[in-house]
Amino acid sequence: MEKVTKIVVMAKQVPDTRNVGKDAMTPEGTVNRAALAAIFNPEDLNALEMALQMKDRIGNATVYVLTMGPQRAADVIREAMFRGADGGYLLSGKEFAGSDTLATSYALSCALRKINPDIIVAGRQAIDGDTAQVGPQVAEKLNLPQVTYAEELIDIKDGEVTIKRRLERGSETVVAPLPAVITVNSSAKECRPRNAKRVMKFKYALATSEMAAAEDKTKAFIEERPYLHIVEFSAQDVNPDPEQLGMSGSPTKVKKIENVVFQAKEAKSLTAEDKDIEALMQELIASHTLG
Amino acid sequence: MANFYLDNKDLQYHLSHPLMKRIIELKERNFADANVYDYAPQDAEDALDSYRRVLEIVGDVCGEVIAPNAEGVDHEGPRVVNDHVEYASGTVRNLEALNEAGLGGMTLPRRFDGLNMPVTCFAMANEMVARADTGFENIWGLQDCAETINEFATEEIKQRYLPRVSAGETCAMDLTEPDAGSDLGAVMLKASWDEEAGVWRLNGCKRFITNGDGDISLVLARTEDGTKDARGLSMLIYDKRDGGVIVRRIENKLGIKGSPTCELVFNNAPAVLVGDRKMGLIKYVMSLMNAARLGIAAQSTGLSEAAYREALKYAEEREQFGKPIIQFAAVAEMLKNMEAKTLASRALLYETARFVDIYKQLNHISHERSLESEERQEMKFYNRLADGFTPIAKMFASEWANEVAYDSLQIHGGSGYMKDYACERLFRDARILNIYEGTTQLQVVAAINHVTKGTYLEQMLRYEEGERSEATAPLGAQLVELRKRYEAVVERVEALDKEAQGYKDFHARRLVEIAGYILISHIMLRQATEQEADYLNPTKIFVKYAARKIQEAVSYIEASDISDVELFKA
Numbered sequence: 001m002e003k004v005t006k007i008v009v010m011a012k013q014v015p016d017t018r019n020v021g022k023d024a025m026t027p028e029g030t031v032n033r034a035a036l037a038a039i040f041n042p043e044d045l046n047a048l049e050m051a052l053q054m055k056d057r058i059g060n061a062t063v064y065v066l067t068m069g070p071q072r073a074a075d076v077i078r079e080a081m082f083r084g085a086d087g088g089y090l091l092s093g094k095e096f097a098g099s100d101t102l103a104t105s106y107a108l109s110c111a112l113r114k115i116n117p118d119i120i121v122a123g124r125q126a127i128d129g130d131t132a133q134v135g136p137q138v139a140e141k142l143n144l145p146q147v148t149y150a151e152e153l154i155d156i157k158d159g160e161v162t163i164k165r166r167l168e169r170g171s172e173t174v175v176a177p178l179p180a181v182i183t184v185n186s187s188a189k190e191c192r193p194r195n196a197k198r199v200m201k202f203k204y205a206l207a208t209s210e211m212a213a214a215e216d217k218t219k220a221f222i223e224e225r226p227y228l229h230i231v232e233f234s235a236q237d238v239n240p241d242p243e244q245l246g247m248s249g250s251p252t253k254v255k256k257i258e259n260v261v262f263q264a265k266e267a268k269s270l271t272a273e274d275k276d277i278e279a280l281m282q283e284l285i286a287s288h289t290l291g
Numbered sequence: 292m293a294n295f296y297l298d299n300k301d302l303q304y305h306l307s308h309p310l311m312k313r314i315i316e317l318k319e320r321n322f323a324d325a326n327v328y329d330y331a332p333q334d335a336e337d338a339l340d341s342y343r344r345v346l347e348i349v350g351d352v353c354g355e356v357i358a359p360n361a362e363g364v365d366h367e368g369p370r371v372v373n374d375h376v377e378y379a380s381g382t383v384r385n386l387e388a389l390n391e392a393g394l395g396g397m398t399l400p401r402r403f404d405g406l407n408m409p410v411t412c413f414a415m416a417n418e419m420v421a422r423a424d425t426g427f428e429n430i431w432g433l434q435d436c437a438e439t440i441n442e443f444a445t446e447e448i449k450q451r452y453l454p455r456v457s458a459g460e461t462c463a464m465d466l467t468e469p470d471a472g473s474d475l476g477a478v479m480l481k482a483s484w485d486e487e488a489g490v491w492r493l494n495g496c497k498r499f500i501t502n503g504d505g506d507i508s509l510v511l512a513r514t515e516d517g518t519k520d521a522r523g524l525s526m527l528i529y530d531k532r533d534g535g536v537i538v539r540r541i542e543n544k545l546g547i548k549g550s551p552t553c554e555l556v557f558n559n560a561p562a563v564l565v566g567d568r569k570m571g572l573i574k575y576v577m578s579l580m581n582a583a584r585l586g587i588a589a590q591s592t593g594l595s596e597a598a599y600r601e602a603l604k605y606a607e608e609r610e611q612f613g614k615p616i617i618q619f620a621a622v623a624e625m626l627k628n629m630e631a632k633t634l635a636s637r638a639l640l641y642e643t644a645r646f647v648d649i650y651k652q653l654n655h656i657s658h659e660r661s662l663e664s665e666e667r668q669e670m671k672f673y674n675r676l677a678d679g680f681t682p683i684a685k686m687f688a689s690e691w692a693n694e695v696a697y698d699s700l701q702i703h704g705g706s707g708y709m710k711d712y713a714c715e716r717l718f719r720d721a722r723i724l725n726i727y728e729g730t731t732q733l734q735v736v737a738a739i740n741h742v743t744k745g746t747y748l749e750q751m752l753r754y755e756e757g758e759r760s761e762a763t764a765p766l767g768a769q770l771v772e773l774r775k776r777y778e779a780v781v782e783r784v785e786a787l788d789k790e791a792q793g794y795k796d797f798h799a800r801r802l803v804e805i806a807g808y809i810l811i812s813h814i815m816l817r818q819a820t821e822q823e824a825d826y827l828n829p830t831k832i833f834v835k836y837a838a839r840k841i842q843e844a845v846s847y848i849e850a851s852d853i854s855d856v857e858l859f860k861a
């Protein structure tokens with residue numbers, strides 16, 4: 001039998017900063033995670049779609065989602081399974097708390113070494129941390145080629161992937177040898193919807209620690225159906241250097257957070273042409289001011 | 292992120308109706324599928340949870356894909372290219388999204404890759420799709436043709452066609468011809484047996500066929516040479532892959548512009564027979580039409596929902612005389628009545644759908660094993676209710692959709708008359724609802740028998756037995772009074788009909804409407820008793836409206852003597 005191509009999508013669960021209400025920030029100026037719905041990072045959905053397209057083309061491939069986060073981040077994996085992923089890995093534990101981008105990409109790369117995928121697909125940027133560094137850092141740590149701002153999968157075969165990248169003015173098409181890390185832009189195709197049969201099939205999927213808390217009946221049910229078991233890695237499982245995890249692995253320290261209230265309004269002049277108005281709308285939507 | 296299921300509490304309420312338990316029991320037959328299919332439910336709770344989740348997917352696709360495409364589809368419309376239909380680009384995207392979501396074959400058994408969901412849930416899906424784009428609902432909703440194949444075709448035919456519907460292929464229902472509209476017994480499309488090829492051959496033409504270029508078509512045709520009435524008609528399947536049918540043209544219509552209404556020419560097109568010869572119209576098309584009528588009731592409810600929401604939003608935003616127009620009594624009253632009609636339309640739709648589900652499932656089971664006598668009773672009981680309720684559901688929902696769309700446009704004032712607001716499209720789209728699948732007049736023809744046979748009266752009396760709260764008791768008492776008046780006018784009409792033939796026909800619509808208003812009021816009342824906070828006020832408003840309509844009809848009948856038969860004759 002031919003080798004199965006293993007595609008891993010890195011996905012992050014983020015607070016829904018697009019629908020920010022008045023309770024979004026605590027009085028101390030930090031993000032009030034409890035008040036915001038936890039969602040699939042939007043560009044990671046674009047990444048999932050591209051991974052699924054790769055699978056559609058290759059045929060003999062699997063798509064798994066890797067996420068680092070608290071237990072409830074398993075929701076992201078289930079969501080991906082509803083939309084076409086075969087399963088997922090939840091990387092979870094208190095050792096990871098307080099990670100900056102360096103520690104995050106270190107932890108993720110340890111897990112990826114263990115999983116050993118043929119292709120890694122990530123979103124360009126998370127809407128909470130907003131650094132767009134994790135994908136590229138993972139590529140560096142694993143010493144893999146990276147394709148950023150991916151917009152369209154042109155082809156994937158013979159150990160190579162051909163990708164159209166979005167640039168500031170126009171686009172370019174590049175070929176990368178596999179394995180590689182691809183980070184996907186929001187201009188890429190939107191993710192396919194949940195699929196009815198997949199939702200019915202996977203709705204009871206649980207990660208290891210969730211299972212431990214479940215009723216015996218549920219446990220037995222999942223044990224009979226291995227596809228419902230979401231693999232969970234603790235820190236030890238991925239053989240890290242403990243010093244490089246979480247707080248201790250994060251040189252970035254947030255010193256102070258200030259609420260900035262704009263005093264002077266930035267002025268911008270637009271013509272009354274549809275083109276300009278359209279561009280303004282796009283901008284407001286992109287900055288999550290509208291939509 | 293619009294989700295047409297999650298933003299609609301009323302729709303969610305209907306999924307939680309107690310009869311759903313029985314429907315699931317019948318649909319799942321001891322949950323035997325759980326051992327065979329990884330997506331089959333383990334128990335009733337599991338099944339209901341799956342229904343909810345699937346409807347949430349439908350709601351998502353409707354809100355995120357179909358609704359945003361609706362305006363473009365209305366402008367672009369389909370076209371004929373090389374004798375075949377090319378959909379508008381938005382229509383193609385809608386179908387793609389629904390197929391990715393795996394929503395084909397919603398009601399079909401799992402052995403045909405279906406989702407094995409009740410008709411009630413399919414109606415909910417149709418309602419949401421219609422709210423997003425009424426014209427598109429026609430194309431997608433036609434998958435209920437597969438239900439007819441499932442009911443009457445042989446296992447071999449089912450195996451051949453049904454999995455394709457589950458995979459997202461579309462259907463069409465080819466009944467109407469230039470000289471056979473309301474009177475389908477006059478269908479002339481000829482089917483002749485081709486001994487050599489071992490297939491039937493179709494020749495002739497069909498008119499006004501929605502999605503006429505669909506993948507799988509159910510065709511009503513004359514297999515019995517020399518006959519002229521319904522008894523010479525059979526039902527056949529034409530498979531587009533075989534070729535032999537061309538689309539001569541697509542009609543240029545007032546509304547539902549995205550839905551291709553085709554004129555078809557059959558030229559020796561091969562076809563396979565479904566069920567028995569000569570039963571085409573009498574049995575199969577009747578069943579098909581009943582399902583389709585429920586579909587139009589769902590489509591109409593979805594349109595009312597959309598039109599009401601558009602009006603509400605506009606009335607809150609638009610200011611005149613220094614305040615939002617919703618604060619003017621005249622506008623507020625219109626909105627309240629629109630809301631009441633929308634809720635009532637939905638209440639009647641799902642009451643009917645539940646009756647249909649129970650009847651249909653028992654009927655399916657009866658082909659697998661003989662029913663216990665209790666089950667036979669149950670089947671008969673629900674069959675009668677389904678038959679009685681389907682025409683009034685289609686009639687009320689489609690007439691109200693027109694009224695709600697009309698008022699929605701009115702609330703938009705001059706802007707509503709412009710192409711800039713959705714209410715204009717909804718107004719045009721609504722106009723077909725009380726015409727196809729049997730005009731309102733033809734629904735009355737079907738429903739009047741249930742006035743005479745007492746189906747409606749019996750059901751009113753059953754509803755009267757229902758529980759009442761302190762708040763709903765007075766309305767209950769009012770409905771008892773109205774029922775007595777209904778009995779009195781039915782008696783009067785039947786007596787006078789004996790003196791002057793045609794008298795009952797003359798008052799048929801009025802009688803059916805009175806019955807309908809009382810029945811729907813009862814369903815609303817039950818909801819208000821169960822969930823006062825959500826339903827008491829709309830129910831009060833609806834009963835006021837119904838009482839006025841009943842009053843009007845009763846007065847008319849009471850003041851009418853047999854001379855009216857002559858007076859109104861052409």
Ligand SMILES: Cc1cc2nc3c(=O)[nH]c(=O)nc-3n(C[C@H](O)[C@H](O)[C@@H](O)COP(=O)(O)OP(=O)(O)OC[C@H]3O[C@@H](n4cnc5c(N)ncnc54)[C@H](O)[C@@H]3O)c2cc1C
Pocket residue numbers: 010011012013041043044047066067068069099100101102104108121122123124125126127128129130131132133134135252254257
């Ligand atoms: C107020 C504030 C300030 C911060 N400032 C800094 C700072 O200055 N420097 C710094 O290094 N960190 C900082 N952080 C922390 C940092 O932003 C995130 O916590 C870090 O974990 C991930 O970076 P990101 O969210 O920017 O992800 P990005 O780099 O934007 O994410 C890119 C992609 O990487 C993948 N990915 C990211 N995180 C995960 C995950 N947990 N699991 C799976 N895939 C993932 C996804 O595919 C995602 O689309 C700050 C946090 C806060 C709240």
Ligand SMILES: Cc1cc2nc3c(=O)[nH]c(=O)nc-3n(C[C@H](O)[C@H](O)[C@H](O)COP(=O)(O)OP(=O)(O)OC[C@H]3O[C@@H](n4cnc5c(N)ncnc54)[C@H](O)[C@@H]3O)c2cc1C
Pocket residue numbers: 464465466467471472473474498499500501502544552723726727728729730731732733736
């Ligand atoms: C957009 C559109 C889509 C359609 N899609 C399909 C389709 O997919 N498949 C299909 O087979 N057909 C389809 N039709 C046809 C549709 O079902 C018929 O138009 C409808 O049944 C009415 O038939 P008719 O147009 O011939 O009107 P007629 O039957 O000529 O009716 C004209 C008028 O006479 C009244 N009338 C007729 N008979 C009676 C009676 N006995 N008692 C009282 N009043 C009566 C009617 O109520 C109506 O007001 C479609 C039509 C349209 C416009």
